Amino acid sequence: MTGPDANFTTEEYLVRIARLRIAMASAGLDAIFVSDPSNMSWVSGYDGWSFYVHQGVILRMEGEPVWWGRAMDATGAYRTVFMAEDASIRSYDDSFVQNPEKHPMRELAALLAELGLENARIGVEMDNYYYTASAHATLIAGLPNATFTDATGMVNWQRAVKSTQEITYMRRAARIVEAMHQRILEVAEPGLRKNQLIAEIYHTAISGADGQWGDYPAIVPMAPSGLDATAPHLTWDDRPMKTGEATFFEIAGAHRRYQCPQSRTLFLGEVPQKYRDAESAVLDAISAGLEQAKPGNQAQDIANAFNATLNKAGFEKDSRCGYAIGISYPPDWGERTISFRRGDTTVLQAGMTFHFMPALWLDDGGLEITEPILITETGHECLCSTPRELWVKS
Amino acid sequence: MTGPDANFTTEEYLVRIARLRIAMASAGLDAIFVSDPSNMSWVSGYDGWSFYVHQGVILRMEGEPVWWGRAMDATGAYRTVFMAEDASIRSYDDSFVQNPEKHPMRELAALLAELGLENARIGVEMDNYYYTASAHATLIAGLPNATFTDATGMVNWQRAVKSTQEITYMRRAARIVEAMHQRILEVAEPGLRKNQLIAEIYHTAISGADGQWGDYPAIVPMAPSGLDATAPHLTWDDRPMKTGEATFFEIAGAHRRYQCPQSRTLFLGEVPQKYRDAESAVLDAISAGLEQAKPGNQAQDIANAFNATLNKAGFEKDSRCGYAIGISYPPDWGERTISFRRGDTTVLQAGMTFHFMPALWLDDGGLEITEPILITETGHECLCSTPRELWVKS
Numbered sequence: 038m039t040g041p042d043a044n045f046t047t048e049e050y051l052v053r054i055a056r057l058r059i060a061m062a063s064a065g066l067d068a069i070f071v072s073d074p075s076n077m078s079w080v081s082g083y084d085g086w087s088f089y090v091h092q093g094v095i096l097r098m099e100g101e102p103v104w105w106g107r108a109m110d111a112t113g114a115y116r117t118v119f120m121a122e123d124a125s126i127r128s129y130d131d132s133f134v135q136n137p138e139k140h141p142m143r144e145l146a147a148l149l150a151e152l153g154l155e156n157a158r159i160g161v162e163m164d165n166y167y168y169t170a171s172a173h174a175t176l177i178a179g180l181p182n183a184t185f186t187d188a189t190g191m192v193n194w195q196r197a198v199k200s201t202q203e204i205t206y207m208r209r210a211a212r213i214v215e216a217m218h219q220r221i222l223e224v225a226e227p228g229l230r231k232n233q234l235i236a237e238i239y240h241t242a243i244s245g246a247d248g249q250w251g252d253y254p255a256i257v258p259m260a261p262s263g264l265d266a267t268a269p270h271l272t273w274d275d276r277p278m279k280t281g282e283a284t285f286f287e288i289a290g291a292h293r294r295y296q297c298p299q300s301r302t303l304f305l306g307e308v309p310q311k312y313r314d315a316e317s318a319v320l321d322a323i324s325a326g327l328e329q330a331k332p333g334n335q336a337q338d339i340a341n342a343f344n345a346t347l348n349k350a351g352f353e354k355d356s357r358c359g360y361a362i363g364i365s366y367p368p369d370w371g372e373r374t375i376s377f378r379r380g381d382t383t384v385l386q387a388g389m390t391f392h393f394m395p396a397l398w399l400d401d402g403g404l405e406i407t408e409p410i411l412i413t414e415t416g417h418e419c420l421c422s423t424p425r426e427l428w429v430k431s
Numbered sequence: 432m433t434g435p436d437a438n439f440t441t442e443e444y445l446v447r448i449a450r451l452r453i454a455m456a457s458a459g460l461d462a463i464f465v466s467d468p469s470n471m472s473w474v475s476g477y478d479g480w481s482f483y484v485h486q487g488v489i490l491r492m493e494g495e496p497v498w499w500g501r502a503m504d505a506t507g508a509y510r511t512v513f514m515a516e517d518a519s520i521r522s523y524d525d526s527f528v529q530n531p532e533k534h535p536m537r538e539l540a541a542l543l544a545e546l547g548l549e550n551a552r553i554g555v556e557m558d559n560y561y562y563t564a565s566a567h568a569t570l571i572a573g574l575p576n577a578t579f580t581d582a583t584g585m586v587n588w589q590r591a592v593k594s595t596q597e598i599t600y601m602r603r604a605a606r607i608v609e610a611m612h613q614r615i616l617e618v619a620e621p622g623l624r625k626n627q628l629i630a631e632i633y634h635t636a637i638s639g640a641d642g643q644w645g646d647y648p649a650i651v652p653m654a655p656s657g658l659d660a661t662a663p664h665l666t667w668d669d670r671p672m673k674t675g676e677a678t679f680f681e682i683a684g685a686h687r688r689y690q691c692p693q694s695r696t697l698f699l700g701e702v703p704q705k706y707r708d709a710e711s712a713v714l715d716a717i718s719a720g721l722e723q724a725k726p727g728n729q730a731q732d733i734a735n736a737f738n739a740t741l742n743k744a745g746f747e748k749d750s751r752c753g754y755a756i757g758i759s760y761p762p763d764w765g766e767r768t769i770s771f772r773r774g775d776t777t778v779l780q781a782g783m784t785f786h787f788m789p790a791l792w793l794d795d796g797g798l799e800i801t802e803p804i805l806i807t808e809t810g811h812e813c814l815c816s817t818p819r820e821l822w823v824k825s
Contacts (some may be wrong), residue, residue: 042668085664086650089560089763092819109750109792113662131750135767137584140558164534164565166483171557171583173564189565190531232644234638243630243667250626250669253651256480268507270479273438273637275644355685356525367761368561369483373529398503 043119044082044293045202050119053079056195058098061188067157069099069188070145072172073165074366076105076192078294082119085113088167088366090134091141095152101125107134107143136290139286142172153181156233159255159428160188168370178189193374195365198388203295203363207390209249210297211409213290213410216246217258218423225430226303226419231260231273238288245292252291254298255370258275259287260262261400266403269396280306285396287404293379296362296370298392299421300405315397315404316427318350323395323408323425326358326377330393330417338383359393362409387414434774439478439596444486444513447473450589452492455582458558461551462491463582464539466566467559468760471498472688475514479507482561484528484758489546495519497546499539501528536566539546540573554582560762561626562707569656571596587768590757592697592782597689597757598805601784603643604691605803605814611642612695613654619824621674621699625654631719632682639686646685648692649764660797665791673699679790679799683764690756690764692786693815694799697700697822708789712744712820717789717802717819720771721824722750724787724811730775737771737789746791753787756803 056081061069072093077083081094081102092106101120104111104127111128119128131381133141149159161176162168164187177185180409201209221239225234238258243252262284263270278284282305288300326343340358347354353396359377362370370392375383377393389412397403404427409420452476453588455463466487471477475488475496486500486677495514498505498521503520521542527535543553553569556562558581571579593601614635620629632652639645640777655665663681672678674698683692698706720737734752741748753771756764764786771776771787783806790799803814 043465049450065599084666085662086653086666086762087664089650104492110662112792113665116659116662116665132772135754135765135770163566164563166563167560168564169558169560170555170562170564170567171581173567174557187565199622214459230644232639236634236645238634240630241624243633245626245669250624250667251630253666256483257647259480261728265510268479268504268510270481270504271507271510272478272480272647273644275639357528368480371529376529398506 042237047119049200049202050082053195054096054102057096057192060191060195061098064160064188064191065158066160066186066188068154069160069191070094071192072096072168073192074167075364076162077332079196079364080192081118083114084117084220084294085110087142091172093208095149095150097154103127105148113263114148121343133410137187140171140175142175143179144174145216146226149180149183154183156182158184158186160186160191162189163187164189191373193372196372197305197361198373198386199363199390204388206293206295206418207411209247209292210290211249212249213242213245213292214288215423217288217290218286218299219239221286221303222428223279225284225303228277230275230277231262232275233277234260242290244370249292252294254289254291255296255365255367256289260284260402262364263402267398267401269398269403278305283312283402283404283431285403287405289404294364294366296365297420298370298407299409299410299423300394300396300407301423301428302404302406303430306431308427308429310403311399312427315399317350318347318352319395319397319406321350322346323393323406325397326393327410330385330412330415332385332412334385336375336377336383336385337379339393340377340379354395354397357396359391362392373425384390385412387412441513441552443594443596444445444476445788447589448490448496448712451490451586453556454585454589455492458554458580458582458585460554460580460582460608461487461554462524463554463585464489465586466562469758470559473590473758474586475512476526477508478511478688479504482509485566489543491548497521499542501525502625519602523644528604535568536696537573538571539569539754543574543577550576550801552578552580553704554580554585555719556583557581558583576641584768585688587707587766590766593757593784598782599689600687600689601805601814604643604689605686606643607636607645608682608691608693609685609815609817611635611682612680612693615680615697616822619672619678619697622671624669624671626669628654628672629667635686643686644690648683649690649759649761650683652805654678655797657796660794661792663792663797672699677706677796677798679797680755681799686759688758691758691803691814692756692764692801693817693821694788694790694801694804695817696798700825702821702823705793706798706821709746709793712741712746713789713791713798713800715744715820716740717787717800720787720789721802721804721811724779724806726779726781726806728779728806729780730769730771730777731773734771735788740767752789753785756784756786779806781806
């Protein structure tokens with residue numbers, strides 16, 4: 038699909054592919070099989086919830102990418118990918134779906150051979166999502182004369198610097214997550230059941246904001262309270278919000294699969310001093326980190342400045358405090374490349390987007406105040422204008 | 432966690448584990464590493480959105496299962512698993528997260544050795560979700576004297592027959608999906624933007640029904656209209672619903688991770704005869720299929736009866752028309768074991784639950800009228816009471 042409804046122009050896909058081919062050439066590859074849904078979409082435009090079956094995009098050093106998947110999903114490919122040629126969409130029949138006797142990767146091996154890759158050097162995403170151990174074993178058995186190389190993250194790294202159109206979508210997602218936080222502030226109160234709160238968050242997330250529709254976030258809304266907040270990835274049930282408890286909201290707005298996560302923490306009732314101390318330490322540390330967020334600096338500079346300031350105030354955080362963001366599908370909204378942590382020497386460039394996520398786990402709860410940011414020519418820009426503070430309702 | 436809030440009693444987990452150990456013994460395994468989140472939850476009770484990092488549950492032939500994952504998620508494990516011993520929760524530090532230099536499976540190999548499995552026969556879920564090619568390669572390199580066997584689906588198959596408590600949760604999820612369809616009928620109309628409709632569906636899904644809270648469905652709501660409906664796994668945008676178009680709703684209610692999917696199709700305006708013909712054919716074929724849904728029959732009996740009736744009416748469906756359902760996490764709400772299709776000779780037993788899903792793709796749209804069913808001692812029960820017909824609003 039290259040009409041006016043397409044998310045990007047064909048030219049933008051060709052620029053992406055040219056960039057990817059440089060990385061492929063440098064790794065000595067003749068082709069890459071891209072199975073991570075975020076990477077598939079970035080390379081071809083494909084967009085559908087079909088990543089529960091084996092599928093992928095084949096890119097050779099010349100010609101259009103080839104989408105490959107279940108026959109039922111080829112129709113969805115025709116409606117979303119930028120490729121013009123019929124031969125660029127290939128599929129396998131339904132008898133290969135979740136059938137222990139017939140692995141679809143046998144079909145992929147045959148297709149790769151047909152495409153002239155029988156003796157080729159082929160990159161596969163060994164540690165990206167949905168490329169299973171069995172998929173790999175079946176594929177290499179089916180192409181015994183090909184050489185397979187681990188290309189985990191190769192496409193992800195090409196995604197780091199965003200185009201103008203991508204940044205437009207990130208900004209729209211930013212408006213949506215702002216609206217989601219606004220909705221939380223309107224409805225959260227003691228006695229409100231957590232699932233009712235999540236229902237409101239979802240309603241706003243999908244309704245969208247600023248005239249732009251909401252897509253599904255790559256992770257469900259997290260909103261743990263009290264002791265549950267010490268466990269950051271628990272989801273909700275129907276227990277009511279309580280006075281005297283902090284709840285943190287780890288949520289993202291999404292538009293055309295671009296994700297803008299942002300977290301805030303809400304305290305119901307009178308705030309204990311230790312939360313105020315933690316808030317003050319985190320806000321200072323965020324400012325110190327953001328000062329380092331500029332082109333030419335390294336990713337670790339942000340983490341080091343953040344941690345030094347936090348430690349001075351007597352707090353510790355041992356996990357990374359940020360990661361690259363952009364287009365994404367479940368189960369993760371990160372790009373899984375650059376991390377804000379000691380040792381990550383990636384040089385920041387204008388157009389990169391990150392979730393600066395200095396979450397702090399206290400012994401009886403969590404404090405998350407986070408910022409999605411864009412590296413600009415001269416420094417950085419916070420994508421959201423959500424007030425940066427511990428929220429309190431009494 | 433074994434308190435009153437636990438989803439299941441410790442006894443129920445012990446029964447499940449005993450059943451699984453029979454399958455393990457029959458496959459000659461000393462241990463299994465369970466990495467599929469649905470299987471992890473079924474074996475241990477673990478519940479969290481953390482499957483975007485490597486994690487799993489180790490089960491040996493004796494002793495408690497051992498949950499293993501990221502340190503940050505161990506707190507969530509303490510709060511959700513049934514195991515009582517501290518040694519049953521083990522974790523790796525954050526420097527192993529999405530770090531190409533340090534794969535967490537190195538840590539798992541060391542843990543398995545510590546647990547006495549250095550020379551053991553270990554089952555791994557080669558083709559289940561989230562067990563990557565790289566995870567497998569790293570694990571076997573770290574335990575060169577162990578023997579690894581493909582145990583894909585071994586846990587899934589043990590899940591097929593549901594306990595009384597599981598059926599209770601499935602019934603609650605059934606009430607929720609009924610409420611979701613009811614909400615669709617209330618709000619759908621020409622001009623309504625699709626994302627607004629999805630926002631309403633989500634709101635009802637999470638609010639729940641019948642006093643029971645809604646959990647997140649393992650797949651987002653699908654609601655394609657018109658030609659998009661020929662592509663079953665496209666998600667929404669903001670285009671408005673139109674008179675003269677069919678929209679199908681492939682949605683599920685969820686409660687405590689148990690999923691009850693059900694689909695219906697809504698036509699806005701005057702229904703063309705070919706939709707009426709398709710409706711009539713599908714309804715007859717569903718009845719024919721359901722007649723075969725009883726203990727002792729085979730899974731394929733349902734598909735064969737369905738297809739024979741459909742073909743007689745001049746329609747064809749070449750994909751499977753049903754699959755096992757139960758507990759699930761993204762990206763799929765099926766159990767990935769039994770399918771209603773020719774050649775699946777699995778014998779139906781009381782307590783099994785399925786989504787009988789005879790979707791029909793027409794050249795200009797789709798028709799989905801589906802039923803979640805429970806096999807009973809004497810036949811079957813449709814879990815939902817949603818009216819079985821093509822819906823029309825004019």
